[in-house]
Amino acid sequence: MSATAFTAQPLPSWRRAVLKVGSSLLAGAPDRPSDNGLDPRYAAELAQFIARARAEGREVVLVSSGAVAAGRGRIQAGGDGLVLRQALAALGQASLVSFWQSLSPAPVAQVLLTHDDLRHRRRYLNARAALRELLRLGALPVINENDTVAVDELKLGDNDNLAAAVASLVDADLLLIATDIGGLYSGHPQRDPAARPIARVSAVTPELLAAASGGAGELGTGGMRTKLEAGAKAAMAGIATALFCGRDAEVVRALGEGKLHGTLIAARRDRARARKQWLRHAPASGSLRIDAGAVAALHARGASLLPGGVVAVEGEFRRGDVIELRPHDDPAAPPLARGLAQYNAAETRRIAGRHSREIETLLGFRYGEEVVHRDDLVLLDTQSTDTHSTDTENAA
Incomplete structure (x- = not known):
């Protein structure tokens, strides 16, 4: 036939x-x-x-x-x-x-x-x-x-x-x-x-x-x-x-x-909706404080978070754990996003605030240029993380 x-x-x-x-x-x-x-x-x-x-x-x-x-x-x-x-x-x-x-x-x-x-x-x-x-x-x-x-x-x-x-x-x-x-x-x-x-x-x-x-x-x-x-x-x-x-x-x-x-x-x-639903509700193991440029990039373009946008690391977490992203200039503000950590807490502290090209020099290895990849990230007040935009250093 x-x-x-x-x-x-x-x-x-x-x-x-x-x-x-x-x-x-x-x-x-x-x-x-x-x-x-x-x-x-x-x-x-x-x-x-x-x-x-x-x-x-x-x-x-x-x-x-x-x-x-x-x-x-x-x-x-x-x-x-x-x-x-x-x-x-x-x-x-x-x-x-x-x-x-x-x-x-x-x-x-x-x-x-x-x-x-x-x-x-x-x-x-x-x-x-x-x-x-x-x-x-x-x-x-x-x-x-x-x-x-x-x-x-x-x-x-x-x-x-x-x-x-x-x-x-x-x-x-x-x-x-x-x-x-x-x-x-x-x-x-x-x-x-x-x-x-x-x-x-x-x-x-x-x-x-x-x-x-x-x-x-x-x-x-x-x-x-x-x-x-x-x-x-x-x-x-x-x-x-x-x-x-x-x-x-x-x-x-x-x-x-x-x-x-x-x-x-x-x-x-729906694949994206199911994944985002899981990220929204899975227990978080720690959090990252991120600067205003990273906050704007996440909201505007649903971008990845690069180490240059990380100001502080809170808690202890392993690679692959769910973590929260919070603005650094407002300690009382609720988390604005959640995602999977590409690096553990100690590694993230070492690369925080640095350019992505420095990751391998600082750690001796590199899993990728992102701290949280946009495919593994969900905003808690918008669905804009579905977009795909040009990378920048704070967030891409």
């Missing part, structure tokens, strides 16, 4: 998206030999979609499978045991990154993650900061599971769920999952002649997950069930998910025109 059997529907508006590409779209076919085990016939169109989106000022993070297939392309090895797959993944990682670099005009950055990285507080924040910086630099992050050490992930083939976690990590507006079929059907499209396309899923129910269970492609390890699981997790984070056929060039080109031929899994709540 053709992927274009799915009637076009509007793709949700987005500024930052995570695109997941599975190994079934990348591995070379027996009749198309490849030096590195990877075939660009489908990936090339996806890479062009990324390039066009970037040219329009959007940001894309790519979650790509294919390391094991690339490893098989480099060495002759029979069998399919877990340890062999770990070795093949290690052999194939460099080829996978080189493959995407050959298709991308932007510099490609390899990022290897495991689910533990996203569950561990400090590692989560480190990954978040690194990906933000890569996007700021104009790079294309290519994320894969660290299959050499992530045994459970390699066994489960869980890049779909990893993509959902990454979408939340980078505050994406949309999760795009390229599949080898058109999307979700009411039955198996190859076995059930009565199967019909399902254009929209309002909620991923246990019944839907049970119906979607089944074998994956020969080279892919994640079937439709894992894609629905990923969509459900993204939906809970306020992120819509689009399932589409990555083998159909017409479908991929339509994405660039804001049209989806596939299945849309709707977000269950």
